[in-house]
Amino acid sequence: MAPKLPDIIAALQQDMGPAEVHALALRVRLNTGVDILGADAPASPDTETLERVMGALAAMGHDVSPAL
Amino acid sequence: MSGTTTAAFRSARSAAPDTEHAIDEVLDGLGDSPGELVVFFASPAHDGPRVAAALQARHPDASVIGCTDAGEFTESGTGTLGISAAALPTEIITRAESVLADFSGGFEVGLARALMQLEVQWGWPLRQLDPSRHVGLALMDGTHGCEERVNELLGNLAPFLTFVGGSAGDDLAFSETTVLGAGQATTHGAVLTLLEVAVPFTVVKSCAFEPIGTTLRVTRADVGERIVWELDGRPAVERYAEAVGVDPDDLADAFMVSPLGLMIDGEPWIRSPQQLVEGGGIKFYCEVLEGVDMEVMHSTDLIGETERAIDGARERLGGQASGALLFNCILRRLQMDAEGTADAFTAAFGGLPVCGFHTYGESYIGHINQTLTGVVFGRSASS
Numbered sequence: 001m002a003p004k005l006p007d008i009i010a011a012l013q014q015d016m017g018p019a020e021v022h023a024l025a026l027r028v029r030l031n032t033g034v035d036i037l038g039a040d041a042p043a044s045p046d047t048e049t050l051e052r053v054m055g056a057l058a059a060m061g062h063d064v065s066p067a068l
Numbered sequence: 069m070s071g072t073t074t075a076a077f078r079s080a081r082s083a084a085p086d087t088e089h090a091i092d093e094v095l096d097g098l099g100d101s102p103g104e105l106v107v108f109f110a111s112p113a114h115d116g117p118r119v120a121a122a123l124q125a126r127h128p129d130a131s132v133i134g135c136t137d138a139g140e141f142t143e144s145g146t147g148t149l150g151i152s153a154a155a156l157p158t159e160i161i162t163r164a165e166s167v168l169a170d171f172s173g174g175f176e177v178g179l180a181r182a183l184m185q186l187e188v189q190w191g192w193p194l195r196q197l198d199p200s201r202h203v204g205l206a207l208m209d210g211t212h213g214c215e216e217r218v219n220e221l222l223g224n225l226a227p228f229l230t231f232v233g234g235s236a237g238d239d240l241a242f243s244e245t246t247v248l249g250a251g252q253a254t255t256h257g258a259v260l261t262l263l264e265v266a267v268p269f270t271v272v273k274s275c276a277f278e279p280i281g282t283t284l285r286v287t288r289a290d291v292g293e294r295i296v297w298e299l300d301g302r303p304a305v306e307r308y309a310e311a312v313g314v315d316p317d318d319l320a321d322a323f324m325v326s327p328l329g330l331m332i333d334g335e336p337w338i339r340s341p342q343q344l345v346e347g348g349g350i351k352f353y354c355e356v357l358e359g360v361d362m363e364v365m366h367s368t369d370l371i372g373e374t375e376r377a378i379d380g381a382r383e384r385l386g387g388q389a390s391g392a393l394l395f396n397c398i399l400r401r402l403q404m405d406a407e408g409t410a411d412a413f414t415a416a417f418g419g420l421p422v423c424g425f426h427t428y429g430e431s432y433i434g435h436i437n438q439t440l441t442g443v444v445f446g447r448s449a450s451s
Contacts, residue, residue, distance in 0.1 A: 016227075023227045027220070030337055030434040033330050033360045052359040060220045 077391025138237030
């Protein structure tokens with residue numbers, strides 16, 4: 001089953017605290033346009049959006065796919 | 069020559085084309101008070117290492133950093149082919165450490181080595197420093213497209229610290245830029261400086277754009293080359309031109325006032341197109357990822373927004389600002405040149421001593437365009 005945004009956040013929180021995840025989320029939003037943590041986070045992002053977020057995270061040094 | 073002195077922050081600018089003459093004017097403007105941090109921005113027509121050496125000789129205990137530019141400014145005015153500089157004493161900056169990251173032998177190795185050196189010099193991991201007392205400056209070369217990678221690694225290594233800065237310029241030649249720091253210089257790299265600040269400080273980010281209500285999806289891009297090939301599944305030039313209502317042949321003329329960007333919490337974050345690319349693509353001043361939905365923007369009141377940004381910073385500092393280091397996009401300078409508002413730009417600082425340069429890109433959280441970024445320093449309670 002495809003991961004959801006909360007799965008991605010949970011994967012990130014395995015390695016970093018809430019404040020660091022928050023800071024990372026802003027950088028992800030600046031790169032991808034997708035809010036993964038805040039009030040504008042999509043309730044049901046499509047697969048393409050999730051792949052874009054995960055790709056951006058990987059490029060930023062945070063590959064979450066092994067944890068999903 | 070012009071120079072300004074306050075209780076703490078000194079700025080100076082010279083428009084002299086001769087380097088020795090310009091150095092003399094800048095040194096006169098900065099005065100003799102010791103600086104913990106000395107910053108300069110110089111036209112590539114000047115001998116940058118010579119400028120750095122002269123400032124270091126006058127301020128032997130200071131970290132001296134600088135870069136080439138596409139114009140420089142202080143609160144007294146803005147121009148090209150000159151030098152701007154600032155000296156920040158221990159009343160503002162209690163400690164400054166700089167490293168030069170040279171990417172000519174490889175980006176990853178060069179940056180990792182520099183950041184490790186910065187932590188060794190500081191004696192403490194960057195991620196453990198108090199972000200209310202520390203801020204970073206990032207001066208990057210403006211022609212190799214490494215800014216996104218630098219910002220990402222800084223964000224990972226120091227997620228709680230703010231780094232602001234700009235990409236060095238070369239008076240619009242787009243050929244070679246230079247950053248200088250730690251007694252060295254490179255045309256392919258960055259100078260990273262960590263500051264321990266004795267006074268309150270705040271970051272400014274100002275850009276004068278609003279969305280026109282049209283969103284374009286990037287459907288094909290060469291991220292590394294910063295080229296967007298398709299928007300909404302159509303050739304980028306064709307779709308962009310349609311969105312801003314111009315003929316494709318005239319699209320480049322519309323770039324300055326109609327860039328693309330993201331709206332985040334009501335704030336525009338700009339991605340500026342640079343030039344048309346044969347085959348229907350558009351090269352940008354920063355990376356644009358496939359799949360991103362970007363708003364078509366339209367310029368508003370650059371001078372008014374600048375004034376509001378500086379006023380807002382003053383308010384956040386309790387009305388007690390002592391000076392600012394600012395990084396202003398070259399496209400904003402070109403817009404001001406076209407509109408005849410260069411004097412209004414520096415007047416928007418309201419007399420606040422500043423030192424800045426016109427950049428090939430601005431850094432704050434990421435690499436952004438057509439923006440004014442910087443750090444504004446407050447005053448100590450006793451001053």
